[in-house]
Amino acid sequence: MPVLDYLASIWKPLIEITVLWFVFYLVLLFIKGTRAYQVLKGLAIIFVATAVAAFFVTQKLELYALNWIIERFFAIIVVALLILFQPELRQGLARIGQRGMFSLPALEQHIIQEIVTAATLLSKRKIGAIVAIERDASLRIYIESGVSLDAQVTSELIDTIFMPNTPLHDGGVIIRAERILAAGCLFPLSDNPHISKRLGTRHRAAIGLTEETDAVCIVVSEETGSISVAVDGRLMQDLDNDSLEKILKNLCSMRPDQARRNIIKILKRKSMQ
Secondary structure (H helix, E strand, C coil): CHHHHHHHHHHHHHHHHHHHHHHHHHHHHHHCCCHHHHHHHHHHHHHHHHHHHHHHHHHHCCCHHHHHHHHHHHHCHHHHHHHHCHHHHHHHHHHHHHECCCCCCCCCHHHHHHHHHHHHHHHHCCCCEEEEECCCECCHHHHCCCEEEEEECCHHHHHHHCCCCCCCCCCEEEEECCEEEEEEECCCCCCCCCCCCCCCHHHHHHHHHHHHCCCEEEEECCCCCCEEEEECCEEEEEECHHHHHHHHHHHHCCCHHHHHHHHHHHHHHHHHC
């Protein structure tokens, strides 16, 4: 049975190719849209060029010394990748480690309205604020850095928390579903060098938290009163009430992967205006 023998000889390579393809596909999905994606494309070009030089040119021309150097170069590529992609790997592993077993329910319309109302009032008074909405990735470690509240989400409570000269106004508020879990929380500052120097600590903290988790952050500027939303390490600025409400509905009423695709579309439309 030559056909059966042939199939038996190729089924293992086919499985290996399928597994490798799936792994590479997951890696590309993991880093797509990040700085690592551009770096990986550059490394892929270098890798292909080096492979051609190593396995074809140097061997054909019997350049053994050069071939030895190129082979040693491949040995340090793994270490180079770990160094180059350290921020993205850290963020990805943090998201995996923080991801809960169950998805949180979508925010109800009245909760979104309370958040929008609070942001609007704070904006009119030019009172700085930062509110994080938890999605799939747990914010427990940031909740523990603040003061536990476990209170119902109301615009009055949010506005009161951020009133100047109160104990909790400098930190962030964390909301999970229909509850304000904590206030006065500390968020990680983003180290992205491309962030505008005009942005203050609250905006950098909002971007930093959304780089580490899939949370949505609403920021009110103390200097200008402008309202911004940070998600997935991106910042949308100068939002009005309707825009803020629409964005929160898009981000907090669907799965994070769907929300990410949606927010990319919103960002593209905003950049074209």
